[in-house]
Each structure stands twice: as C-alpha cells, then as structure tokens.
Amino acid sequence: MTYADFHRRSISDRDAFWREEAELVDWHEPFGQVLDYSRPPFAKWFVGGRTNLCHNAVDRHLKDRADQAALVWISTEVDQARTYTYREMHAEVTRVAAMMQALGVKRGDRVIVYMPMVPEACFAMLACARIGAVHSVVFGGFAASSLAARIDDARPALMLTSDGGSRMGKAVLYKALVDESLKLARHPPKNVLIFNRGFDRNFNTVPGRDIDWKTFEKDHAATQVPCEWLESSEPSYILYTSGTTGKPKGVQRDVGGYAVALASSMKRIFCGNPGETMFTTSDIGWVVGHSYIIYAPLIAGMTTIMYEGVPIRPDAGVWWKIVQDYKVSVMFSAPTAIRVLKKQDPAWLSKYDLSSLRHLFLAGEPLDEPTHAWISEALKKPVIDHYWQTETGWPILSAVPGVEKTPIRFGSPSFPVYGYDMRLLREADAADAAAGEKAVVAIVPPLPPGCMTTVWGDDERFVRTYFSTFSKKQVYSTFDWGIRDKDGYWFILGRTDDVINVAGHRLGTREIEEAVNMHANVAECAVVGVADPIKGQMPLAFAVLKDPSKGTSAGDIMETVDKQLGAIGRPKAVYFVTLLPKTRSGKTLRRSIAALAEGRDPGDLTTIEDPGALQQIKDCLGVK
Ligand code: PRX
Numbered sequence: 001m002t003y004a005d006f007h008r009r010s011i012s013d014r015d016a017f018w019r020e021e022a023e024l025v026d027w028h029e030p031f032g033q034v035l036d037y038s039r040p041p042f043a044k045w046f047v048g049g050r051t052n053l054c055h056n057a058v059d060r061h062l063k064d065r066a067d068q069a070a071l072v073w074i075s076t077e078v079d080q081a082r083t084y085t086y087r088e089m090h091a092e093v094t095r096v097a098a099m100m101q102a103l104g105v106k107r108g109d110r111v112i113v114y115m116p117m118v119p120e121a122c123f124a125m126l127a128c129a130r131i132g133a134v135h136s137v138v139f140g141g142f143a144a145s146s147l148a149a150r151i152d153d154a155r156p157a158l159m160l161t162s163d164g165g166s167r168m169g170k171a172v173l174y175k176a177l178v179d180e181s182l183k184l185a186r187h188p189p190k191n192v193l194i195f196n197r198g199f200d201r202n203f204n205t206v207p208g209r210d211i212d213w214k215t216f217e218k219d220h221a222a223t224q225v226p227c228e229w230l231e232s233s234e235p236s237y238i239l240y241t242s243g244t245t246g247k248p249k250g251v252q253r254d255v256g257g258y259a260v261a262l263a264s265s266m267k268r269i270f271c272g273n274p275g276e277t278m279f280t281t282s283d284i285g286w287v288v289g290h291s292y293i294i295y296a297p298l299i300a301g302m303t304t305i306m307y308e309g310v311p312i313r314p315d316a317g318v319w320w321k322i323v324q325d326y327k328v329s330v331m332f333s334a335p336t337a338i339r340v341l342k343k344q345d346p347a348w349l350s351k352y353d354l355s356s357l358r359h360l361f362l363a364g365e366p367l368d369e370p371t372h373a374w375i376s377e378a379l380k381k382p383v384i385d386h387y388w389q390t391e392t393g394w395p396i397l398s399a400v401p402g403v404e405k406t407p408i409r410f411g412s413p414s415f416p417v418y419g420y421d422m423r424l425l426r427e428a429d430a431a432d433a434a435a436g437e438k439a440v441v442a443i444v445p446p447l448p449p450g451c452m453t454t455v456w457g458d459d460e461r462f463v464r465t466y467f468s469t470f471s472k473k474q475v476y477s478t479f480d481w482g483i484r485d486k487d488g489y490w491f492i493l494g495r496t497d498d499v500i501n502v503a504g505h506r507l508g509t510r511e512i513e514e515a516v517n518m519h520a521n522v523a524e525c526a527v528v529g530v531a532d533p534i535k536g537q538m539p540l541a542f543a544v545l546k547d548p549s550k551g552t553s554a555g556d557i558m559e560t561v562d563k564q565l566g567a568i569g570r571p572k573a574v575y576f577v578t579l580l581p582k583t584r585s586g587k588t589l590r591r592s593i594a595a596l597a598e599g600r601d602p603g604d605l606t607t608i609e610d611p612g613a614l615q616q617i618k619d620c621l622g623v624k
Helices: 003-012 012-026 053-057 061-067 087-101 119-131 144-154 172-183 214-220 256-268 287-299 318-324 333-342 368-377 459-466 509-517 555-562 590-597 609-621
Strands: 036-038 042-045 069-075 080-085 110-114 132-139 159-160 165-167 170-172 189-194 211-212 237-241 247-252 279-280 305-310 327-334 359-362 383-385 422-426 439-444 477-484 489-497 499-502 507-508 523-532 536-545 573-577
Touching: 003 459, 012 036, 042 256, 053 061, 053 119, 053 256, 053 287, 053 523, 061 087, 061 144, 069 119, 080 087, 087 119, 087 214, 110 119, 119 132, 119 159, 119 237, 119 287, 132 144, 144 237, 144 247, 144 555, 144 590, 159 172, 165 509, 165 523, 165 590, 172 189, 189 214, 211 214, 211 333, 214 499, 256 287, 279 287, 279 318, 287 305, 287 327, 305 318, 318 327, 333 368, 359 368, 489 499, 499 523, 507 509, 509 536, 509 555, 523 590, 536 590, 555 573, 573 590, 573 609, 590 609
Parallel strands: 069 305, 110 132, 110 159, 132 237, 159 189, 189 211, 279 305, 279 327, 327 359, 359 383, 499 536, 536 573
Antiparallel strands: 036 042, 069 080, 165 170, 237 247, 422 439, 439 477, 477 489, 499 507, 523 536
C-alpha cells in the first residue's frame, strides 16, 4: 500500500482504521464506539473502553520481557548510569504508587512532578498513571512564580520534587524553588515528597508537609498496587504550554486515545520494535519527553534511554557513544542540538559504530535545510524532520517509513500524518491556499486519537483558542504558517502568533513581557523573537523605565526574568527606550520590531501612532 492510500483510508474509513490500530494496546474492557463526536469539536475516542497507560507501558511486558532493560538512565552530570529491567521498573513504580496512595492521592487528583532527569521522575509519572492520578510535569527550568501559576491552575494533591539537579556541572536547587513557589501559590498541596540527591545539604524542611522519599518508601516496599482501569477519555495528564496570552494553558490528554496513537506512531513512523532501544534527548518537562522518552517506547516494549546532561559534555561524541554502547535503533533530538554539534569537530560523528541506528528524528523547531543536509551526510542515515505540538502529543507532519519509504526532502517534514485531515487556509477568508502559497496550517476536526481533549478546567478556552481563528470554518489552528510544494511536501514557516521557539523551547513573548514588567522600575515593555544561528530564535526586550535616573541595567532586567519565569526566557539583550511603537488603538507593533531586528522590512506602518518610537528601536539596533 502506498502512504497516500494509507492516509486516505485513515480519513475516509476512520472508525475501521482506528479500530485496527487500537489492537496495538491492551484493553481491560473493550470499547464500543470508536469515536463519539456528538459535541464538536470535542472528540472522545474508544468510548467505554477501559485501559491504563502504566499497564500498557509496564505490567503487560512482564510476561515476555521481565528481564529486558526498560529504562537506562545515563547522567553525564553526576557520572552515573543505571539500568532497570521491566521487573525492576514494575517494583519501583508500584512503590511510588503506594506512597502516593498513602498520602491520600486518589483517581483524578493532580500530582505535580517538578524533578530533574532522574529515573524516579519516570517512576512518578507511571505511578500516577497506575492509580489514575493526573500528572502535571513542570520543566525544571521554570522559576518559582511560573511553578506557582501551574500549581494554582492544577490544584494538586501532592507535589514531587528533588533537592536539586545539575546542568553543565552547576547545581540547580529545585527544593528552594519549590519552597518559594509554595509561598506564592494560593492552592498549595498538602505534601511534598522529596527525592534527595545530595545536591543541597541545607534544604529547608517543613514538618508535616515535606516527606523524605527514601525514608518513606521503606514502609511501602511490599505494597501491591493494582492498575486502575480508566475509561478511555479520563484525563491522563496535564502539560502547560505557552500561547498568545501570558497565562499558560493546561493541555489535557486522555488515556485510551493517547495509548493507541503512541503505539501506532512507534510502529508506523518511528519504526521501533519490541526489544530495541530508543534514545530521545529531550526532557520529561516537555511533550517530547512525555511521549517519546516515557510512554511510547515503553508501550512498545522497547528500552528507553533517559539522559541527564548536554550534548557536548564530556565531549561532543557522548550521544554517539550512547548509540554505539546501547545499540540505539531510534534516536529523536532537536535541530538546535544538531546545530550545536555542527560547530564541533566532525570526527566525533565517525568515531563510534552507529550501525544499529535506523533513523534520526528531529522536531520541535524548524530544521533548516543546511543542517538537515549536513547531519544526513554525516550520519549516512535517513534524518526525518517531523512537525507537531504539545497539543497533538504525536506527529502532525512526517515521513511514515513504516508504511512507505518516501524520499526525504531537506527542510521539509514531508506529509500529513495519517489521522490528520490537514488544510492550508488563507488567513483572510479560510479558502484553501494554492500550491506554493503561504497559509495557516489547520486541522479539520475531529482531531485524531492522542491529541488534547480540552484545556484543563476550561472547555470554553479550548474552543475559543484553537477553533475560532476562522469565522467561516470550525477548524483547529496550529498557529503555524506553512506552504506545500507541487509534489505535496509541506514546509513550516514559523508561528502566526506571539509564540517564539528558543532552542526548541516554546515560549510566549507575553509571558516574558510579564516577567520583565515585574521589575519595579519598568513601566512597559515589548519582547520579540529574533533569528539566532544556533538556538533558532532568541528573545529581545525593549523596556520603558518609570524613572530612568535610577540606573536600572539590562542585567537587572535579565535577573528579574530569571527569577520570575526562569533562565530559559532570559532576553539576549534588553534595550531601553522612552516609548514603544504602537498602533493608534494601542497595539504594540511586535512584528515590525522583530522585522527590524532581523534586518527585514518592517511592513505597513501607516497605523503607527508616533513614528519616533520606531526610530528609537532602530537606534538601539543600529539599523538605518
Ligand atoms: O511552531 C511549531 C514548532 O514548535 C511548535 C510546537 O512546540 P511544542 O508545543 O513545544 O511541541 C514540540 C513537539 C515536537 C509548533 O507549533 N515546531 C515543532 N516541530 C517543528 C516546528 N517547526 C518547524 N518544523 C518542525 N519540525
């Protein structure tokens, strides 16, 4: 069958298609209806079916592969490595689940996981899945007030953390940030379970609230905790992501649809087989970590590698050595990492035996053509650019080599993935764009299995945010620009909204602006993303000070962002102006500022209130 036929069937014969794919996972009770779409755009997949993500990721493999490695943890930060078989993983996960239950966590309760890349974080996620608790993993790079905002939105019953982690050999003190966030939060959890790694010998302990993981787990070593059989549409997790507003959205995902989509993608797209090894270089705090470090490889009965460290320490060969030593078949990384490696000695790429590697998958940000060509040539393996979002949980555009080995075109994430009914729509009137015409990438609902089911606690926001871009058609907007060539290859051209992508990390410029505004001497500011040769984009800030005589420096502003949002949002530069370019109706002209910063034409400026504001931006940037 050609891929085009395969895709066509997934849309035209949707129910039969997904009924077959659903056989890739275990169901405790079979589902009846494949899809309930009686309340568009809300889709319920595999109605009435009962299953459990932890059962599919762990328990069901005990029969055939109990002694196979499930998780290999490698840390180049603390120079340690540990392997857990499926049997050991089962015991570890059960123990964490027992601790959670002892702390009163019940099905449907939320649990915040704010942890570094350690095996215990993986056990914690799976333990939540086991008992039907909803995990909300917060990336360790987020600062106390971002964490507090996520706590207040999710209202967790429990929080799991660690005393600290390490990045580039420098300690990051998680527990101290947790303490600060709990002071800010209006809905703090009753307990905090702390996995002590010995990074912070003096961390503060609040009696009655804070519990030491290793001491507490001794009481639960032998407790058996069965899997809760959840209805397919019950929530499995929340993952916050940035959008146009300053308030991150809790992307909510289901159980059954997600399990099926991941199992299917592992077979058809990633070509990972049971017993093989997958190495995904992301972090558990991002969607790539959720789907392709934790759930998908384990559901597929593979060995997954969890890596704590950076790509160039102790040297730029470290990832390729892992591929060799653990016979990695499927590798998944981000374009920024490849651009970092491109600046190192190319000899690192031929030093190790990479014969086990079948494909390298890259996603998270645009993969530029030269980098795509360079890494393909250097590895002599197919490098597959694929495009998706936190919202979808698995690829939207990709080559699907498990169905057909279509030729790779550099700079393109190939074609719509099966299950996705994709359109390129003109912004003005929602009409279909012609070949070669830049337009908004949209998905005709229902969204396929695995995609977000709603915004946590806010169905209305789900509809308003994602399905209201066009008044004429209720379609899901990705907020990305795209283009399709005459051969049907798609290209992604960046966001239509105020979201930027820094080293594959998605950030809202509004979120960064809110952080800048927290500095006591800032009256207002504008943050824009500008092209960066390594990180893809970097934020630039333009701030108006209340009292310029106070001597506020760019460094002061950066420090405020570090504290409010986290260092991942820190602007590359901060410029001070006395006025921001705005339209007469008061909208900041971010697109024009970004264009100037990238040396492009700022576009239509007829609506600007005071052209002097733009001159100030030009003066800061040194452009004419
Ligand atoms: O703008 C697109 C960009 O990253 C956004 C989604 O980021 P996030 O929610 O963090 O999910 C990442 C999952 C891989 C998209 O809206 N993006 C992601 N992949 C690509 C991409 N842009 C271009 N090419 C890609 N392959």
